[in-house]
Amino acid sequence: MTEVQVSEEVAEYTEVHRHPEPKSFIWKYIFSVDHKVIGIQYLMLAVAAVFVGMFLSLLVRLRLVWPEESIPLLGQLFPIGAPDGVMTPEFYLAMLTMHGTIMVFMVLTTAPQGGFGNYFLPIQIGAADMAFPRLNMLSFWSTFVSFMLLLAAFFVEGGAPWSGWTGYPPLSAVPEATVQGFGQDLWVASIAVFCIASLLGALNFIVTTLDLRAKGLTMFRMPLTCWTWFVTAILGLLAFGVLLAAGVLLLMDRNVGTSFFVPGGLVISDKQIDHSGGSPILWQHLFWFFGHPEVYIAILPGMGVTSHILSTFARKTVFGYKAMVYAVLAIGFLGFVVWGHHMFVSGMSPYSAFVFSILTMCIGVPSAIKTFNWIGTMWGGKIRFTSPMLFSIGFVSLFVTGGISGIFLGQPTIDLFFHDTYFVVAHFHLIMGVAAIFGMFAGLIFWFPKMFGRMMDERLNKIHFWMTFVGVYAIFGPMHYLGMMPHPRRYAEITSVDYLEAMGAADLHLFITAAAILTILAQFLFLFNLIKSIFKGKECRDPNPWEATTLEWTISSPPPHDNFAGKVPHVYRGAYDFSLPGTKRDFAMQCNNDEAVFGSRPASSGD
Amino acid sequence: MSEGHAAMAAEPTWQGGGTPLAVGHKKLGMWLFIVSDTLTFSALLVAYSFVRAANDWPTPFHFYPSIVFSTVMTLVLLTSSLTMVYAVSAAHHGARRKAVKWLWWTALCGLTFVVLHGYEWFHLMHDEGMYPWTNPYGTPGFGATFFTITGLHMFHVITGVAYLGIIAVRYRRGRYLPEDVEVAGLYWHFVDLVWMFVFPMIYLLSTSVD
Known part of the structure; x- marks a missing residue:
């Protein structure tokens, strides 16, 4: 009796996430x-x-x-x-x-x-x-x-x-x-x-x-x-x-x-x-214990998408796959022990600040591993410069630019000067805001054919990419210089601050605002492209338009209700088997076994 | 089939679908919930320690009724963990009626805890004039931390009693499996464990040894 019960249990637990397709609008699209x-x-x-x-x-x-x-x-x-x-x-x-x-x-x-x-x-x-x-x-x-x-x-x-x-x-x-x-x-x-x-x-x-x-x-x-x-x-x-x-x-x-x-x-x-x-400091401790991991909550998925897309469009396996995984784990762990670097000027024992600073610098190591692996992935690849690829390369660029200013801010002595200036605004916008958003753009364009069965307009995407890429550097680049003046954050106006006026802050602000307006206009171009493509984009019947390897590209677009139409997928290889020697196609999908990839010829597969 | 497969077979290949570490979805989900809830309670207890260290902290609780009451409450809650263990054990042995009986005993203990705790709150407010925003002992943080932390814990106990009730009813009708009883047990033991931190930190450290 016990044995029967156990197998029933297992069956129930594996089936628990399956559910019948709803018919009415409310259950299908609203409370789905x-x-x-x-x-x-x-x-x-x-x-x-x-x-x-x-x-x-x-x-x-x-x-x-x-x-x-x-x-x-x-x-x-x-x-x-x-x-x-x-x-x-x-x-x-x-x-x-x-x-x-x-x-x-x-x-x-x-x-x-x-x-x-x-x-x-x-x-x-x-x-x-x-x-x-x-x-x-x-x-x-x-x-x-x-x-x-x-x-x-x-x-x-x-x-x-x-x-x-x-x-x-x-x-x-x-x-x-x-x-x-x-x-x-x-x-x-x-x-x-x-x-x-x-x-x-x-x-x-x-x-x-x-x-x-x-x-x-x-x-x-x-x-x-x-x-x-x-x-x-x-x-x-x-x-x-x-x-x-x-x-x-x-x-x-x-x-x-x-x-x-x-x-x-x-x-x-x-x-x-x-x-x-x-104690107001208590809030700062609690808030930043959340707040610093939050930065990685925003950026990590962008890193994943970037790795995925760089490999797919460079037609090469991810350089150092395991190193990438361990780097993500290391960044995740370190993210929890560095919250104090937001509080250097709040009043903190110099010894604590020292520890927080050292730990903050440590994040540079896995970050650099990721950056070099991204470059290694592209190195010598047959790169296809599609718009998701451009946004992914843009992500790497923004990650480096925003990351380097982070090394400045992580040092208590330098942070005393830069704290609450536009330098900080520039830093976190580039790395947490814009880089993460570039990851989203890359992901949205990359997965768009899977989600809607249509392609986005590639030409508009490329125009949007260049306007946004140049635009965000034009916005946040000069802010570093504002921060060095030092121009404090959060001030509603600067007209009566003499030294800022003497250093030309007003002109820089004007330039930044002009760049911001242009960049915002570019986003409406993207919104237009997005909405138009959902309804009128070029139809894409090919389930795998990018010649990618992972399981989502094996099913129809958009996917059926239960994803694999009742079939149970079986995975035979790692996620990034591109350009394997001895194969006809330059990619091997995860669900292809060696026979399907190499014909009858035995070979070892990348894992 | 090929060398590639032989190489792959060398590393244990995930068989999919089942339960890694022999843990089902619900149990794993509950463990993760417990992890995150631990962080929430830890944050509150750290905040309490922070405020306590930063202030001249009073120790006004009398042996009777506060300490006596909270000790009885602790015993009641510990007993409920014991009855919960019996419930889970009976469920895994297929003794449905017995398991349901122990579940109800557990819920009753939980309810007793809530009633005793409610009386204790009433006493502190009514007789001692201690509220979250004011108290007669000095530092306002004393009442604030006391009511916040014990309040959040009591909220967990009340939720837990309702949870046990649902499990008892649905398990009796055969809608739930023995594992669901065990998952409820995880939650209940967790709530019990939290009290084992709250009791010494909030009660025992708030009384002066004469």
């Missing part, structure tokens, strides 16, 4: 448990969020260059924040805060992992769905609620919060410190809900990767994309729980009257605040 639909829902949320975030950054740039100018439409939208269309400094800070929060949480965290990961992780490992399909749906809809809460902050009394995306107390913790109240509460609530959504998602990703791989797909045969989604999920699992705790404490400080983050003796507008006994 299909990972592919959920993936596209995440992507749509991210696209909506990225355009909101971009609009906010445009307002920020306009305020910096023309602080006195009136934008009539803005006056109608935000009569208090921008009376007569002229943005107040507080409004500037609110836009800055919301830009950061929306971009970091709703774009950089959702799209690479929730979007592409959801869609392609199960297919690349040969599964019919995620391990917990209903949990997956819950993750998406919690994220959606979180996004709505965040957007609602614009429209409540007092408007959006101004405490920055890092929400440093006491500004964020003491309602008396700012005119607004509820906006900040909504912000914290949004982050808390987002944490729960991300935790559930991370749990799902890890179980899926460990439990649902197809026969023959060992961990070290997985595509690097799967590795990065897996490690990103581990980071999310460990980091978001801490932010959740911090968020709960902050919410209590604001509403229940506790003092976790508010020190005693605080005087605001000649009034003594009756909080005491807390």
Whole structure:
């Protein structure tokens, strides 16, 4: 009896992620448990969020260059924040805060992992769905609620919060410190809900990767994309729980009257605040314990996509596959022990700063391994310069540029000077923002034919690539120079700061704003191309238009409901068998056994 | 078939589909949930330690009722872990009715814990005037950390009681497998384990030894 029971159990657990295809619109497209639909829902949320975030950054740039100018439409939208269309400094800070929060949480965290990961992780490992399909749906809809809460902050009394995306107390913790109240509460609530959504998602990703791989797909045969989604999920699992705790404490400080983050003796507008006994530094520790891994949560999937695409279009196997995996693991681990480098000027024992600094420098080692392996992958390859390839090469370029300024900032003595200047803004935008977004562009164009059965317009993609690539360097390159002046971040205007004016900061700002407007225009070109291609793009009946090797290219486009149409895929080789000697085609798919690849001739396969 | 296959056979090849490390989806999922929840509780306990170290921390709890009560609560919770072990063991031996009986005992212990804890909260608020935002002992952080940490733990216990109830009903009807009982057990033991950190850190360290 026991034995029968056990086999039934196993059967139930392997079948648990399969589910019948829903028929009605609501269950098929809205409350769907299909990972592919959920993936596209995440992507749509991210696209909506990225355009909101971009609009906010445009307002920020306009305020910096023309602080006195009136934008009539803005006056109608935000009569208090921008009376007569002229943005107040507080409004500037609110836009800055919301830009950061929306971009970091709703774009950089959702799209690479929730979007592409959801869609392609199960297919690349040969599964019919995620391990917990209903949990997956819950993750998406919690994220959606979180996004709505965040957007609602614009429209409540007092408007959006101004405490920055890092929400440093006491500004964020003491309602008396700012005119607004509820906006900040909504912000914290949004982050808390987002944490729960991300935790559930991370749990799902890890179980899926460990439990649902197809026969023959060992961990070290997985595509690097799967590795990065897996490690990103581990980071999310460990980091978001801490932010959740911090968020709960902050919410209590604001509403229940506790003092976790508010020190005693605080005087605001000649009034003594009756909080005491807390510490703003505590928030910084908790926040950055999450915040630094978050940087890798944003960038790791981009690294995976880049490795995947560079190999595919260079027609060469990934140089140092195992080294790439270990580098990702090392980056993930180190990401948890370097949070202090965000706090060098907050007041820290020089010994702690020394340790944090050394550990930060250590991240340079796996990062360099990855960079050299990317170059090694391309070296001597028959490179096909398609637009996903261009974006991947762009990713490597931005990763190097943004990474090098990180080595400056990781040293306490240099950071004392650079902290809270535009140098930091340039650094994290290049490496965390733009590089990650280049990974998303690469992934979106690369997987577009699989998701929609159509190709994107390659010519428009290339125009978009060059405009964006030149544009982002034109925006963030000069910011390094601003930072060296040193030009502080978060200032709404600089007209009365003599030394900045003498050093030509105003001209640089004008140049940056012009570059930003051009880059934003280029994104509308991409949006146009995206929407047009979904409905009217060139049809792509070939399941494998890029001649790639992984499992998603073995099935029809778009994939059937259960991905492999009832078949169970079997994997025989590693993910990047390109240009194997003795083969007719220059690639061997993961599901091809040696006989299929080499004919009857025996040969050893790359693994 | 070929040398390539022989070379591949040398490394253990993943057979797919089943359960690596003999752990099913739900069990692995629960372990991961426990990992992340551990981080959440750790963050709170570290925050507590941070605030405690940064302030002149009071130790106002009396032996009776606070310490006596919390000790009884600890015993109740430990007992519930024992009954949970019996439930899981019975489920794996196919003794369905017995397993369900032990599940209900576990839930009852959990409920007792919540009631005792609720009474303790009521006493602290009503008789001592201690609230999350104020307390008569000095540092406001004392009440804030106490209610936040014990509150989050109590929330876990309440959720756990509901979870056990659902498992008991659905396992009795044959909708759930013995492994589901075991997964619920993991959660329950975890909640118990968290209390083993909360009890000394929040209660025992908050009383002065006369």
